[in-house]
Amino acid sequence: MSEHRTLDSFALYKRLFGYLRAYWRMFAVSLVAMVVAAATEPLFASLMKPLIDGGFVDKDKTAMIWTPLAIVGLFLVRGVSSYLNEYTTSYLSGHLVQKLREQMFGQLMRLPVRYFDDHPSGRVLSRIAFDVNQVTEAGFNVITVVVKDGITVIGLLALLLYTDWQLTLICLGVLPLVTVIVKVVGKRLRGLSRQNQHNMAQLTQVLGETIDCQKVVKVYGGQDYEAARFAHSAEAIRHNAVKQSSMSSLNTGVTQLVISMALAAILYFATLRAHAGNFTAGDFMSFLTAMLMLFAPVKRITSISQSLQRGLAAAESVFGFLDEHAEADHGRRELGQPRGRLEFRDVRFRYPSAERDALAGVNLEIEPGKTVALVGSSGSGKTTLVSLIPRFYDPAGGEILLDGEPLPDYTLASLRSRIALVSQEVVLFNDTVAANIAYGRLDEVGRAEIVEAARAANALEFIEAMPQGFDTLIGENGVRLSGGQRQRLAIARALLKNAPILILDEATSALDTQSERLVQAALENLMKNRTTIVIAHRLSTIENADRIVVMHQGRVAEEGAHAELIERGGRYKALYESQFAEAREA
Structure with a gap:
């Protein structure tokens, strides 16, 4: 799956809302609360007409009493609905992030080993820790602004049209221009958001490596080098943030300039109509209030582009990760208690971008309950061969059989449990x-x-x-x-x-002599009555193996018991004598 797969906004939203079907009642409450909170704004502007005309111009005592009370009641309704909106939005966005994180972690454990070979751990960590949080911005934060402020804008425009439709047409004339500006800037912001995810992954990678390798950093004096790497990543994040802020501010500034020009024209013509006697003081105050109240939600709607594009870019990253192919597990047979007979038939394997096969046609049989040692120089294919048994990788050619059945016929869970x-x-x-x-x-x-x-x-x-x-x-x-x-x-x-099958991959190579004796004694207890494959660095530890297999350039060069191989005088004897000479010199 491509790291930068592009999905259209509709597909992303459709997929996001699929996670919230179980909470549709809460979502419905949230939407109703948004609508009610949004409706209070044009209602407040409309109350300016009876307040001014009735209370100040006509000196109507009834209007002087009920209009202020209506304003208090309106703000009470607005406060309750805004609280419900904030609570339900927080509840739903929290569940969305939790569900996505849990799914991503589950996917993390299902991905094949090769995925982790090809992808830096920092990028994987930042996807789960950082990107998934940004998804909520493509979800509820944007929806709140679009729905709540959208309804507010529609309500205010309706009030303006009702008050004076000719003046309101000037407002509507700028909308196509604002739409074009938002679309152009939005495309740029989405690209910057993708770049920011990459920069965050690099920063996490440097940080993780410095923590994991801090002893090496100290001993080899790598502090300045690591500090430079970290500073480079931090600088890239800062530079990207400035670009995003610049584009967002440009978007807001240009949009506000266009709107302010429309408002200036409206104010000019409104004062002319007021002088001509076509506007009452209440009409003018109601129109002016609605016009001024229109400015804030339009500003928020035009400014939401940055959050939207950042959230959509994060959603692309999250869903791209979730859509990665999991480990192939097409086995239909549950592995019970196997005898432990392993057979490799012309097994071939090559790592991506490698110049040659790591395994170039390995044929090998391991009998139940026997101990087979794999020896050979570094890069001869020993570790690769044993990695195929639990199916960390699958061979590119040939097949591996357990008790006469191909490994892919068994389910992964039952195979690895043994x-x-x-x-x-x-x-x-x-x-x-x-x-x-x-x-x-x-x-x-x-x-x-x-x-x-x-x-x-x-x-x-x-x-x-x-x-x-x-x-x-x-x-x-x-x-x-x-x-x-x-x-x-x-x-x-x-x-x-x-487990009946045991893999020992150089289990004693890094130990001192005393620790090795204790570990070797423990290993002897562990190896009893099990099919055991041992990768050995110190040949002295595998002299008693039932069979020793010498690997060379991805092939089986020779095999047999220790004494037999020594007598044969081939590669094994050369390796053994080389180690014996090194031990004697030490």
Whole structure:
């Protein structure tokens, strides 16, 4: 789906209002309140005639009493209706934003991994946090102005026509010119709003990266560089805001100039008619009041173009995100308890814009309950191969079978429920130890099961030493834990899941020797009776694997047991001896 897909305004509004069908009664109350509040303005102007003619000219005591009381009653009605309008509008716009945010977050979790590879996280965050708020401006703020002020303008014009239709025609003569001005400026404002969304995404991206990578920034002295990136993004936002303000002010200024010229002509001819005796003092006061009251709503209507275009640009962004294609999930078969036999048949895969295939025809069979280690130099296709098993990506050619059935035949949820993953980059949440171990299943498992998983992962000792034990908050991504502790929590999570297929992606490569021993012992507990695929950096950790598969440039170069491969004297032996020599020198 295109990042800058253009939708017409009618389609956007139609889609926005689809979210509010369940609240149509509240919306009806809001519209009625708008209409009532708008009707009070021309009614107030019309009261000027009896007030002036009856109270001041004719000295009518009845008019002197009921006209002020009518004005008080009118403003009472206006106050109540305005309150109802504000409350219902706030209620509805709040529900609209909440629904859109919830839908966008749901869509976020359904999008394929490739989407996040192609789109900066800052743009995704700004869509949900920033763009969705702007949508309300295309919704209720604009509707309030258009409906309320529109009815006010119509009512005031009707009063003007009733009072003197000839003078009022001068007002109507400027409307086509105002419409053209609003349309031209509106198109420019919408383009500026799209650019502002892009600028906000860049600012969020720089901010997020600086927070996530703050240690690297400090060590490598990147403060000035990051400050310059941030300043560039902030400058772009400021420059865009000035442009939007300039265009909006130009729109308002030119429109007001045109209207003021029409009002000046009306005032001139009205005074001539008053001198000729065709206008009473009350007629003139009523006409003048209506004419002056007309100025404010017309100004708001012409100024709403900026909010409208900003909101419509945001709606394009939000609906463009919601219309992104979710992960392909056409499977009709629920995966029960699989035996765990995996088969790769001529599997090919290439990343977008890559010069060559990451996988170039891989054929591999993994028997149930066996441990297969994938080794090879960086870029040989190991991680790509295991990423295809939980269907983070789908192969461009060939197929992968689980227990003799192609992976796409199984539903994604049932397939992934039978796979556990422990990687080098452990992902933990800013929650309690227990919530991280039982992630996704906290309501399904008891504390005893969580404790047992921690014990099997050699994590119980350090967890019990923490201030609140299993209820201790571990900070963002487990920042309060050591690398070995984080890794053992990830292993405990995998143990608790008790999935028959296990993927270990360099799970011990970043650990010191003592932590590696503890983690390796925990992994041995985890690997029992499971089909296990291990990506290993340290070859010493996979010597006991049932089979070792050597990858090279996206292909299987050789495979066999450790002793067999050493005896064969191929790539594996060269890798092994190279690491052994490095360890000896160290």
